[in-house]
Amino acid sequence: MANRIIVALLAVGLTAASWPIAAAAETFRLTAAAGHPTTLHLIGVFKDFFIPEVDRRLAAAGGKHTITWNQAWGGSLVKFDGVLEAVEQGIIDIGWVGTLFEEAKLPLHSVTYVTPFAADDLGAVINSVHALHDRIPALRRQWDKYNQIYLGSTGVDTYHLYTSFPIATLDDLRGKRLGTPGTVANFLRGSGAVAVSSPIPEFYNSLKTGVYQGVVTFFSAAGPNKLVEVAPHVTLVGIGAMYVGGFTINKQTFNRLPPEVQKIFLEVGAEYTARTIKVQNEAAETARGQMQKAGAKFSTLKPEERARWIASMPNLAREWASRLEAQGLPANAVLKAYLDELRARGQKPARDWDK
Structure with missing residues (x-):
């Protein structure tokens, strides 16, 4: 499924906007933020897995491109209900958008909250919603409407x-x-x-x-x-269990990344989804x-x-x-x-x- 998402995104021209793609080595400065602290597992996994894993893969690819990360968690830069707008406007490059706080703008993403008693299995719930982004173009269009690209899904236990x-x-x-x-x-x-x-x-x-x-x-x-x-x-x-949102990246930010860097972001985003399911389940048992x-x-x-x-x-x-x-x-x-x-x-x- 992850490969289908990556191919679909790259095929629709997301790599060819008005931003020039640098052929030479380049360092990109990106701000990642959330209105919640890293003690919330889905934020902590992004900090502890997504960011270092992107860096690791860039280095493994030869280190041609690097990223300097500015991290702003716990509402230090943007409040929990202002992340969608902050990513849209480019105030931040990447952020965790809680769709349960954005029902007016992202109403289709509330589907799990109107289907209670459907499934206790967090993995089944999150992977189902993630798959919907392939099956139902309107879900990605809702993100596109607010100038961002979807990276990974998150949820909470039953x-x-x-x-x-x-x-x-x-x-x-x-x-x-x-x-x-x-x-x-x-x-x-x-x-x-x-x-x-x-x-x-x-x-x-x-x-x-x-x-x-x-x-x-x-x-x-x-x-x-x-x-x-x-x-x-x-x-x-x-x-x-419920789907609660996910990490997104500003479209202009994404488009100025070289294709090989874009691919890494999408691949690690899919793995982030799997990692959050595991960590959330472990946290629930603890x-x-x-x-x-x-x-x-x-x-x-x-x-x-x-x-x-x-x-x-x-x-x-x-x-x-x-x-x-x-x-x-x-x-x-x-x-x-x-x-x-x-x-x-x-x-x-x-x-x-x-x-």
Whole structure:
């Protein structure tokens, strides 16, 4: 798949814009940035793998071209919700764009957040979305619209419930307030719980002060944020792993790189995707172990209660697709292709959102 992506990108003339290609050896100065710190695994992998791996391959190719990197992580140059615009305008050359923060501009990339309970397997989810960039040209066109080229995909492990009270049945959620960032609120529709919009960094204090009585999040966020200190009941429900965005490069920056350097960027971008899946899964397991040692009370929602929750939800995907189709976007095609990709990878969505 990675080779098809590379060939497709190089074939559409991305190497032949108005920028001259230097025949002689050249040093390129590039700024890579993110609104999140490197402690977030998908940012850390870019810093610790993508950048040194690009440098290594350039050196292995003879060292004709080199890159001087300016790295600006943790919002030191651009905030988490301003990366798309910063890459578009060339304020930075490369950045991590959280598509969950850019739903208005990148609506097709929200497909995983409108198909909950589809797959817990992070690799299947991320590789499916990555494959959609081959199958559905509109996905790449959305990046192109904002003057950037897609390098690699990222996601988070499956969502569960972390509460100050035990959950045995769906009825235990009725009327309870749960913190949810952005579109995660959709997951609670039909559950009887009340979604309270809140970013992950606010979870701990808001739980401690009673702003809400639980949160919907994933192991690799709950563990490091010590949420079980204030929400010790962890109910495993498997809402699903989610695609959250990816690294992109400014189109003019990419076009002024020699073809052999472009190829390296695209190849390493594909490998970065695979590396983040591995690291994220490892982080989730580590976090689970930390929570168990901290005294978390783990339980699993009974299958019949989980099925009841899923059946009580409106068809989020169809609502989303109808809205985007009215705007001329091929949301139905994206929805079907995504679920087909999951099924082809052995996943069995608990609800056929495309039916």
